[in-house]
Amino acid sequence: QLQLVQSGPEVKKPGTSVKVSCKASGSTFSTSAVQWVRQARGQHFEWIGSIVVASGKTNYSQMFQERVTITRDMSTSTAYMELSSLRSADTAVYYCAAAAPHGTWGGFDPWGQGALVTVSS
Amino acid sequence: QSVLTQPPSVSGAPGQRVTISCIGSSSNIGSGYDVHWYQQLPGTAPKLLIYGHNNRPSGVPDRFSGSKSGTSVSLAISGLQAEDEADYYCQSYDSVLSGWMFGGGTKVTVL
Numbered sequence: 001q002l003q004l005v006q007s008g009p010e011v012k013k014p015g016t017s018v019k020v021s022c023k024a025s026g027s028t029f030s031t032s033a034v035q036w037v038r039q040a041r042g043q044h045f046e047w048i049g050s051i052v053v054a055s056g057k058t059n060y061s062q063m064f065q066e067r068v069t070i071t072r073d074m075s076t077s078t079a080y081m082e083l084s085s086l087r088s089a090d091t092a093v094y095y096c097a098a099a100a101p102h103g104t105w106g107g108f109d110p111w112g113q114g115a116l117v118t119v120s121s
Numbered sequence: 122q123s124v125l126t127q128p129p130s131v132s133g134a135p136g137q138r139v140t141i142s143c144i145g146s147s148s149n150i151g152s153g154y155d156v157h158w159y160q161q162l163p164g165t166a167p168k169l170l171i172y173g174h175n176n177r178p179s180g181v182p183d184r185f186s187g188s189k190s191g192t193s194v195s196l197a198i199s200g201l202q203a204e205d206e207a208d209y210y211c212q213s214y215d216s217v218l219s220g221w222m223f224g225g226g227t228k229v230t231v232l
Contacts, residue, residue, distance in 0.1 A: 035221070037221075037223075044210070044223055044224070044225045044226055045167075045210060045212075045223040046223075047220050047221040047222065047223070049220075059219075059220075061218075061220045062218065062219065062220070095166060095167075104154050104155045104213075104214045105155050105172070105173055106155075106157075106172055106173070107155075107157035107159075107169045107172035107173075107212065108157070108159075108167075108169065108212075109168075109169035109172070109178060110169075111166040111167055111168070112166065113166055114166050
């Protein structure tokens with residue numbers, strides 16, 4: 001059974017970058033896509049982007065595509081999401097989740113535990 | 122503002138049936154993209170509840186069911202239990218925005 005464990009909370013200054021990791025355990029990581037989603041306190045979910053683990057192909061939300069880079073390291077079964085030019089509005093819990101590599105079937109399952117990123121001067 | 126519209130809250134007594142609507146448009150639900158539902162308990166990560174309109178992952182009770190009609194979908198919870206008190210979110214792909222979208226969430230309260 002695939003499990004996703006994310007890195008810990010981060011506090012960053014405005015204008016800097018943050019890199020959140022998502023380490024997978026289980027045999028299906030290489031055949032999945034990793035999705036990244038964030039949730040600000042009291043707000044709804046915002047999809048950030050995704051990476052197909054096998055090919056490395058990425059797909060970014062129009063809202064984040066200028067500032068986000070998603071990568072993966074197959075040797076350590078880890079995916080990464082780096083967000084640059086941080087501002088206070090980026091303060092949120094960032095989640096990774098596994099999904100089918102193509103198409104829209106199956107939903108996001110499982111999810112990581114989330115990583116709180118706080119942007120404050 | 123969410124592309125998918127959900128009621129902010131619904132409530133019901135234990136044992137009752139409640140439904141949560143999720144209204145989309147022709148660029149998402151109406152285009153035939155799969156709709157998924159998630160349950161989020163306070164302070165925890167979301168959990169997949171329903172995928173592909175009306176399919177339950179292993180371990181999800183059959184009290185939870187989904188349906189679709191045109192550009193909207195619904196999640197029904199029958200035999201409401203105290204442990205069902207949580208936030209519920211719908212999700213679909215949107216072809217105009219070229220990405221995944223979530224509803225604004227519905228808080229279910231068990232009276």
